[in-house]
Amino acid sequence: MKERTAGPALLILPALIALGVFFLYPLLSMLVSAFTDPEPGLGNFAWFFGEQANMQVLGRTFSTAFWVTLVALALSYPYAYAMTIAGPRAKAVLTLLVLVPFWTSLMVRTFAWVILLQDTGVINKALGAIGMGPFSLIRTQTGVVIGMVQLLMPFMVLPLYAVMSGIDRRLLSAATSLGAHPVKAFLQVYVPQSLPGVSAGCLTVFISALGFYVTPALLGSPTDALISQQIFTQVNGLLKWGRGGAMGVVLLGLTLAMIALLAVTLRRTGRKVTG
Amino acid sequence: MRARGLLWAFCTLIGVWLVAPALIVVPLSFTDKPSLKFPPDGYSTRWYANFFGDPAWMSALGTSVQVALLVTVVATVLGTAAALGLTRAKIRGLALAQGSMLAPMIVPGVVLAIGTYAVFLKLQLVGTLAGFVMAHTVLALPFVIIPVTASLRGFDRRLEDAAASLGASRWTAFRSVTLPLVAPGVASGALFAFVTSFDEVVVSLFIQSPYLQTLPVKMYASVTRETDPTIAAAATMIIVLTTTLVLVATFFVARRTRAK
Numbered sequence: 322m323k324e325r326t327a328g329p330a331l332l333i334l335p336a337l338i339a340l341g342v343f344f345l346y347p348l349l350s351m352l353v354s355a356f357t358d359p360e361p362g363l364g365n366f367a368w369f370f371g372e373q374a375n376m377q378v379l380g381r382t383f384s385t386a387f388w389v390t391l392v393a394l395a396l397s398y399p400y401a402y403a404m405t406i407a408g409p410r411a412k413a414v415l416t417l418l419v420l421v422p423f424w425t426s427l428m429v430r431t432f433a434w435v436i437l438l439q440d441t442g443v444i445n446k447a448l449g450a451i452g453m454g455p456f457s458l459i460r461t462q463t464g465v466v467i468g469m470v471q472l473l474m475p476f477m478v479l480p481l482y483a484v485m486s487g488i489d490r491r492l493l494s495a496a497t498s499l500g501a502h503p504v505k506a507f508l509q510v511y512v513p514q515s516l517p518g519v520s521a522g523c524l525t526v527f528i529s530a531l532g533f534y535v536t537p538a539l540l541g542s543p544t545d546a547l548i549s550q551q552i553f554t555q556v557n558g559l560l561k562w563g564r565g566g567a568m569g570v571v572l573l574g575l576t577l578a579m580i581a582l583l584a585v586t587l588r589r590t591g592r593k594v595t596g
Numbered sequence: 597m598r599a600r601g602l603l604w605a606f607c608t609l610i611g612v613w614l615v616a617p618a619l620i621v622v623p624l625s626f627t628d629k630p631s632l633k634f635p636p637d638g639y640s641t642r643w644y645a646n647f648f649g650d651p652a653w654m655s656a657l658g659t660s661v662q663v664a665l666l667v668t669v670v671a672t673v674l675g676t677a678a679a680l681g682l683t684r685a686k687i688r689g690l691a692l693a694q695g696s697m698l699a700p701m702i703v704p705g706v707v708l709a710i711g712t713y714a715v716f717l718k719l720q721l722v723g724t725l726a727g728f729v730m731a732h733t734v735l736a737l738p739f740v741i742i743p744v745t746a747s748l749r750g751f752d753r754r755l756e757d758a759a760a761s762l763g764a765s766r767w768t769a770f771r772s773v774t775l776p777l778v779a780p781g782v783a784s785g786a787l788f789a790f791v792t793s794f795d796e797v798v799v800s801l802f803i804q805s806p807y808l809q810t811l812p813v814k815m816y817a818s819v820t821r822e823t824d825p826t827i828a829a830a831a832t833m834i835i836v837l838t839t840t841l842v843l844v845a846t847f848f849v850a851r852r853t854r855a856k
Contacts (some may be wrong), residue, residue: 330682335691336674336737341732344700347711354714396610403607418611424842425618426795428812429831432819436624436632443620443634465776471613503599532704534798539819549706556710557802569707576704 348573355566365567377553379571382548385462385537386530389469390523390594393477396470397522398515401481406490431536434468438540440517460542468540471530479520485517496503517586524583528576548572612811625828632823643829653830660794661755663725663810667732667793672786674733675740682741683748698738705798708735713802723805731803732793739786739792747781780848785844791838 355365369375404415420431437443438458448454458464488511496506534549541547546554548568555565620634625643627636628772682694700708712731713722721727751774759769775782797812804813811830818827 329681329684330687331686332677334681336697336741337693339730340696340700340734340737343712343715343730344703344708347708347715348703349711350714351707351711366848399606400610403603414766415607415611418614421615421618424791424838425837426831426834428795428797428815429621429834430617432815432827432831433620435819436620437617437632439632441633471617474614477833497842528702532706534704534706535816539816549704550669551704552710553801556713561810562710562714565710569710572704576702580702 322389349585351566351569354562355570357565358563358566365563366570368564369567369571375568378546378548378551381462381545382531383588385465385469385547386527388462389473389530390467390527391471392466392470392522394519395527397477397481398519401478401485401518404478404482405485406486419475423475427472427535429540431471434464434471434536434540438464438467457521459540462541462545465537465541468536469530469533472536473526476525476529480525480529480583481515484521485515490513520586521583524579528579528583531579532572539553617854621828621831625825627828627830630823630825632825632828637841643825646826647829647833650826652809653814653826656679656811657830657833658726659728659808659848660811663732664729664790664793666725667736668786668790671728671733671736671740671789671793672782675737675785675789676744676782679741679744679748683745686707697741697773700735701738709799709802710780718804722803723808725808727803728800728808729797732796733789735791735796735799736792739788740782743781743784743788745781747778751777774806783848784845787841790841794834794838 346516356362358365400419404412407415439445440455440457440459442458444458445455448456453548456463457468472560491510492514493503493506496510497503501509532549533547537540537547538550538553541550543550552565552572553567555561555568598792621637624632624634626639626641628638628640629636630640652710682690682697716722716727716731721730753772755773756766756769759773760766764772776818795812796810797816800810800813801816809817811834815827815830818824
């Protein structure tokens with residue numbers, strides 16, 4: 322019996338060692354540099370929270386993540402709902418479409434958005450054909466949001482669909498047969514039951530959006546940088562390891578706080594479902 | 597009924613929007629002009645010729661394939677072993693071990709990238725094959741551990757006991773009973789490991805050197821500097837490669853489930 326418990330535990334070791342050296346050690350060294358480079362103390366954090374420009378970066382990061390989440394929710398909610406009422410073939414198509422971004426490389430999709438969003442790109446031409454625009458999309462926050470929503474949609478649609486497929490739609494017929502207007506029935510009966518999916522999807526998208534680097538760097542304007550771009554510049558361009566580290570600690574802290582929130586939400590809804 | 601029509605129209609639009617980027621890149625790679633104008637006016641294969649004739653693109657492709665294959669092997673072996681341990685060991689701190697294995701999925705790329713860069717400067721791993729492989733392996737591990745753990749949880753351990761009672765050694769029982777049954781999980785983990793490495797940009801941007809770059813890093817540098825359709829040719833080949841991998845994997849899983 323003893324052999325059975327000690328043996329399997331040893332199998333975990335190689336992976337743990339790899340994680341220790343190439344994941345934990347890097348994170349710790351970032352943490353250490355935030356507090357020690359160029360001199361020990363809280364100087365880097367004082368610099369970060371003291372400069373108005375940094376606060377603008379932080380605010381812009383939050384507002385981008387917020388808009389990405391909101392737009393993704395607005396597009397994904399009807400889409401996930403359609404998945405639950407579709408026939409088997411239509412459902413297969415809808416599922417396939419939402420999974421395509423999963424296996425299309427991030428770099429490829431971002432490059433495609435660079436083309437699509439150009440001032441003379443397809444989107445502006447299409448808008449021009451119906452008498453609108455041209456709008457500047459590339460190098461703006463709007464462009465960044467459009468690109469990021471497309472990249473993150475699967476993370477919104479899938480949890481929404483998971484929850485929605487468990488909702489008994491006969492409740493809707495019951496409400497309407499009792500005289501409720503279909504819209505009112507939907508808002509009062511269906512929407513509240515789908516909220517666990519909404520919060521899980523929103524938090525997942527928001528968390529991912531906070532740390533995005535490639536898409537904002539290529540679609541956004543260099544003067545409107547987000548926090549991950551600033552970290553990149555501090556370390557790679559200016560060799561300010563401490564400042565970059567401090568910003569990294571702030572970004573990591575925010576991310577972990579969001580994940581804790583997600584865990585609490587999931588646990589609470591889990592309890593509601595089971596009991 | 598009208599509401600339903602609207603819903604389907606809306607979903608069609610979203611569907612187009614989801615696949616549009618991939619569909620733009622392919623025709624663009626066949627343009628005959630040195631510009632990224634879409635739709636192209638004429639067609640040619642000159643950008644593919646350019647890609648295969650340019651040592652910088654070819655070496656980036658070679659590095660990417662080499663790194664991704666090595667990551668697939670290392671991450672699949674480490675991840676499968678870890679999944680076995682996590683599902684079978686009865687030790688304290690198991691939940692913690694499991695949690696930490698999945699942690700690379702949630703840490704923002706840039707945060708891990710600057711830390712990795714600092715450590716790699718110290719260990720002299722910047723711009724080395726080993727450096728790329730280890731940095732990507734850590735990111736790929738969760739994608740192996742999750743599917744393998746899932747298929748091990750659905751595995752009836754009494755089958756192993758049966759094999760052992762018929763005289764098989766533990767290794768034989770594992771190889772000829774357990775492994776074939778959890779193979780779909782291992783295969784999908786291996787596939788995800790390959791794609792994770794082949795796709796990785798942020799950490800790679802920091803640990804690259806002018807002499808050793810991966811394909812996404814080369815693409816990133818090209819997008820920021822030039823408007824050269826060779827990037828579109830590179831992107832098309834990435835799309836074809838990953839789509840083929842996914843189709844092959846789907847085909848294998850479908851055939852296995854039908855065989856049962």
